[in-house]
Amino acid sequence: MRVKEGNKELDIKEAAIRVFAESGFHKAKIAKIAELANVAAGSVYLYYKNKEDILDRIFLDLWKELYENTKAIAERSDINPVEKIEYFVDSFFNVFNQKPEMALVFVHEQNQFVKKPSEGLIYYDKFLAQGEFIISQGIETEDFSKNISVKVLRYFILGGVRFVLEHWAKAPDDYTLVAIRENLKAFLTKGLSS
Amino acid sequence: MRVKEGNKELDIKEAAIRVFAESGFHKAKIAKIAELANVAAGSVYLYYKNKEDILDRIFLDLWKELYENTKAIAERSDINPVEKIEYFVDSFFNVFNQKPEMALVFVHEQNQFVKKPSEGLIYYDKFLAQGEFIISQGIETEDFSKNISVKVLRYFILGGVRFVLEHWAKAPDDYTLVAIRENLKAFLTKGLSS
Amino acid sequence: MRVKEGNKELDIKEAAIRVFAESGFHKAKIAKIAELANVAAGSVYLYYKNKEDILDRIFLDLWKELYENTKAIAERSDINPVEKIEYFVDSFFNVFNQKPEMALVFVHEQNQFVKKPSEGLIYYDKFLAQGEFIISQGIETEDFSKNISVKVLRYFILGGVRFVLEHWAKAPDDYTLVAIRENLKAFLTKGLSS
Amino acid sequence: MRVKEGNKELDIKEAAIRVFAESGFHKAKIAKIAELANVAAGSVYLYYKNKEDILDRIFLDLWKELYENTKAIAERSDINPVEKIEYFVDSFFNVFNQKPEMALVFVHEQNQFVKKPSEGLIYYDKFLAQGEFIISQGIETEDFSKNISVKVLRYFILGGVRFVLEHWAKAPDDYTLVAIRENLKAFLTKGLSS
DNA sequence: TATGAATGAGGTTTCATTCAT
DNA sequence: TATGAATGAAACCTCATTCAT
Structure with a gap:
């Protein structure tokens, strides 16, 4: 697991790009984005208002x-x-x-x-x-x-x-x-x- | 028996085109399609396997x-x-x-x-x-x-x-x-x- | 197809026994019973009040x-x-x-x-x-x-x-x-x- | 984080036993089980894959x-x-x-x-x-x-x-x-x- | 800031039953 | 009596979002 030191906001965005590309926006799951970003699902909402x-x-x-x-x-x-x-x-x-x-x-x-x-x-x-x-x-x-x-x-x-x-x-x-x-x-x- | 009048299959398809155009496939609701087609929601499934x-x-x-x-x-x-x-x-x-x-x-x-x-x-x-x-x-x-x-x-x-x-x-x-x-x-x- | 001359009430009952045995009462479908009985689904209700x-x-x-x-x-x-x-x-x-x-x-x-x-x-x-x-x-x-x-x-x-x-x-x-x-x-x- | 208190998994199982006993599996409703277990309906699916x-x-x-x-x-x-x-x-x-x-x-x-x-x-x-x-x-x-x-x-x-x-x-x-x-x-x- | 358990609204689909013919 | 198209209620399950810790 990558050490979480860096920029979680960016990590989430990059994870989201991968997931949106793979599944499309509607089918994309926050849980999957959070997982790829090495972040808890709830943490996504610290950096972004919503999906x-x-x-x-x-x-x-x-x-x-x-x-x-x-x-x-x-x-x-x-x-x-x-x-x-x-x-x-x-x-x-x-x-x-x-x-x-x-x-x-x-x-x-x-x-x-x-x-x-x-x-x-x-x-x-x-x-x-x-x-x-x-x-x-x-x-x-x-x-x-x-x-x-x-x-x-x-x-x-x-x-x-x-x-x-x-x-x-x-x-x-x-x-x-x-x-x-x-x-x-x-x-x-x-x-x-x- | 109650007989097919008009063309419900076509009505549904045309209603679906309108709803898909408006909301996109994922957000489109069967209930809305049925409503526009003047048909009960369940009837959609007489003519189409699924959404x-x-x-x-x-x-x-x-x-x-x-x-x-x-x-x-x-x-x-x-x-x-x-x-x-x-x-x-x-x-x-x-x-x-x-x-x-x-x-x-x-x-x-x-x-x-x-x-x-x-x-x-x-x-x-x-x-x-x-x-x-x-x-x-x-x-x-x-x-x-x-x-x-x-x-x-x-x-x-x-x-x-x-x-x-x-x-x-x-x-x-x-x-x-x-x-x-x-x-x-x-x-x-x-x-x-x- | 067997000629429908006989006793539809009995045909339905016998079909129902087969379907209930196969699927159990709750999963049994009236449509399937009617099919096995060589009868339209609606006709079941001429002989039986309900399932x-x-x-x-x-x-x-x-x-x-x-x-x-x-x-x-x-x-x-x-x-x-x-x-x-x-x-x-x-x-x-x-x-x-x-x-x-x-x-x-x-x-x-x-x-x-x-x-x-x-x-x-x-x-x-x-x-x-x-x-x-x-x-x-x-x-x-x-x-x-x-x-x-x-x-x-x-x-x-x-x-x-x-x-x-x-x-x-x-x-x-x-x-x-x-x-x-x-x-x-x-x-x-x-x-x-x- | 909100932490597991009590044993919801067990609560749900026991509620389910009561509901299954009362109504049988097929007629049993998840909503009822969740209610008896003092849990939101969706929470059932945190502990059990499905009914x-x-x-x-x-x-x-x-x-x-x-x-x-x-x-x-x-x-x-x-x-x-x-x-x-x-x-x-x-x-x-x-x-x-x-x-x-x-x-x-x-x-x-x-x-x-x-x-x-x-x-x-x-x-x-x-x-x-x-x-x-x-x-x-x-x-x-x-x-x-x-x-x-x-x-x-x-x-x-x-x-x-x-x-x-x-x-x-x-x-x-x-x-x-x-x-x-x-x-x-x-x-x-x-x-x-x- | 960080977590992840908990929530609950919402939609697709099935199917017993009805009813116009 | 017979049909089968049409109905619509009902419920499982998903998942974005919240919140207690």
């Missing part, structure tokens, strides 16, 4: 990180929109690079997460806005076709990425994340191009 | 219809791969055209559905195979780039479509399905092109 | 028959109490001779049956009274020991017979009913003797 | 105690088989002496109990084997008649005892257990004698 709060804070971490990793990209003036899209996609995949389980939680519980207001949701919206902004820039610079609906595209791309991620997370050996993202970058820039 | 069976048969209907609507397209020789992709996308969207709730069920419960073998899953696989086949054809005819990974793309496209559908289903007035599919068709054919 | 009523009438038949088969024995003056006991036991076993299933119902549901007043219960009491009467006679004639408690013995004997019957009914090949009853007769008459 | 498990462990206790109380008797060499039978019967009745309700559970649910393998069943079989062994010994020493079928007798005796117990448990005032067992001992030894 849903754990999920919320997992997503807060995720979208905050994604937002912060990508906000610099949108603002850069030394690269063109095509390159921005490429970096943007890279950033996104990097987050999941060594966390297949987080990818599954993202894919399966994002709906649950989006349903109600939360701090994490703000970062999620900001993240989407950045993607949208990059595409808009590209349309202005005529790098991208002006006939595309930014609104439609941003969901399409995010959804596509989600689904690909899911399959990668379930069978990481079928194709590498690097291969996936190169494919997507090529596909996206061609698809967007004017 | 999961309802979901299975909803997905069976969906993928069977999608498969059957699209199988002719893949086999046609009078149109080129680009047109096939366009028809394929059209077919897909047509199914949801007047069933926003079905789109939500599809989006939210597809994971659940894919997890275990079922008759519907066979049609789902066949459907995916058709999409994959069309793209492969296009690569052969050099209409599509030979650098794309069919495997990655097929999930990307399906996932993207799923997510777009979800947002449309939640707020059908923001953009019409027709607008969405025209956007996607343009984006896809460009993205795939060689 | 319990079927059991009651099965036991009524049983105890009425046992009572009527044995009442002549108690009254005979040409044989002594020892012989009466022997005939009494013979009569009892004869009823089950070719109905192992009835024996199981008797053994398992007798409790249920005794709990509430019914016509069958009257015959059951009369039957016990006859056995008691024969033993009392034997005590008077000094064939049987005067130290025995008739009350205790009559339950002991009936209970013993019940349990032996049960094991015979479950595995009729282990020992024949004839062998059983000869053993018991010998045991009883010796046990009772003065 | 059946409660019954199993009641019978395990019973047959283990009976087995352990009687195993010394069979092995003794200082008393003859007739005395062994007497002690054996005494032991048996002693267990129920101040637990009329346990006697009812035994009588009503023994069938249920015997149907499936369990730890208690092992003790039950051992107990029966001991009774059988004592009788066999008696036959060898010619204290008992060699014409009796041990197999038949062991069930007959157990069954008889069961039924007598039942009537005693339902109306303990009609005759004392002591009177019953003296009667039976006399009856048995005479019945068995050569």
Whole structure:
């Protein structure tokens, strides 16, 4: 048994990611999370208000990180929109690079997460806005076709990425994340191009 | 004897689609489904083995219809791969055209559905195979780039479509399905092109 | 399928005996009884008030028959109490001779049956009274020991017979009913003797 | 932490005995057992896997105690088989002496109990084997008649005892257990004698 | 802060019984 | 008399959450 010295809050969150990935939020049991975190079931409630709060804070971490990793990209003036899209996609995949389980939680519980207001949701919206902004820039610079609906595209791309991620997370050996993202970058820039 | 009047099996299925769309499968209550179907709770079990069976048969209907609507397209020789992709996308969207709730069920419960073998899953696989086949054809005819990974793309496209559908289903007035599919068709054919 | 011409009431009763023997009263399903009786489930209620009523009438038949088969024995003056006991036991076993299933119902549901007043219960009491009467006679004639408690013995004997019957009914090949009853007769008459 | 006070496991088992005796296993409600045990319904499942498990462990206790109380008797060499039978019967009745309700559970649910393998069943079989062994010994020493079928007798005796117990448990005032067992001992030894 | 025993609300499912035909 | 579709009450069990220590 690992000596309990460290950060129980984090231990619980990480255990929860594993359990949510395995069973989905609804079937996940607090008792199992507590066990994996080497903590008593009751202790979970010292750090989290309830089960849903754990999920919320997992997503807060995720979208905050994604937002912060990508906000610099949108603002850069030394690269063109095509390159921005490429970096943007890279950033996104990097987050999941060594966390297949987080990818599954993202894919399966994002709906649950989006349903109600939360701090994490703000970062999620900001993240989407950045993607949208990059595409808009590209349309202005005529790098991208002006006939595309930014609104439609941003969901399409995010959804596509989600689904690909899911399959990668379930069978990481079928194709590498690097291969996936190169494919997507090529596909996206061609698809967007004017 | 009391004779079947109307079609309770269908009533229940349609009620279930509404409830699953609203609450998700896990939170959905049989009592609520029965109420919407104007049927006693116990009657649900005359037509469906259990709650999961309802979901299975909803997905069976969906993928069977999608498969059957699209199988002719893949086999046609009078149109080129680009047109096939366009028809394929059209077919897909047509199914949801007047069933926003079905789109939500599809989006939210597809994971659940894919997890275990079922008759519907066979049609789902066949459907995916058709999409994959069309793209492969296009690569052969050099209409599509030979650098794309069919495997990655097929999930990307399906996932993207799923997510777009979800947002449309939640707020059908923001953009019409027709607008969405025209956007996607343009984006896809460009993205795939060689 | 047997042509339904005959006695549905009887068909149902016989089906019920089989099902009660197999599953016990509580787990027995009306649907299964109806199926074995080649009758619709609802039809059962044309002939029997409810599930319990079927059991009651099965036991009524049983105890009425046992009572009527044995009442002549108690009254005979040409044989002594020892012989009466022997005939009494013979009569009892004869009823089950070719109905192992009835024996199981008797053994398992007798409790249920005794709990509430019914016509069958009257015959059951009369039957016990006859056995008691024969033993009392034997005590008077000094064939049987005067130290025995008739009350205790009559339950002991009936209970013993019940349990032996049960094991015979479950595995009729282990020992024949004839062998059983000869053993018991010998045991009883010796046990009772003065 | 909230600490186990008293012995809830035992409280529940004793409450269950009362409820099973009153209503029989199938009609017994967990809610009622929990109420009598002064425990929340859910707490029952902290100590017992399910309803059946409660019954199993009641019978395990019973047959283990009976087995352990009687195993010394069979092995003794200082008393003859007739005395062994007497002690054996005494032991048996002693267990129920101040637990009329346990006697009812035994009588009503023994069938249920015997149907499936369990730890208690092992003790039950051992107990029966001991009774059988004592009788066999008696036959060898010619204290008992060699014409009796041990197999038949062991069930007959157990069954008889069961039924007598039942009537005693339902109306303990009609005759004392002591009177019953003296009667039976006399009856048995005479019945068995050569 | 930490525990884990205790709680009790809540939902799926079964099945005896009813009743329209 | 006969049917069998429809009913709906009832109960086991799970598990998130609480709380005494």
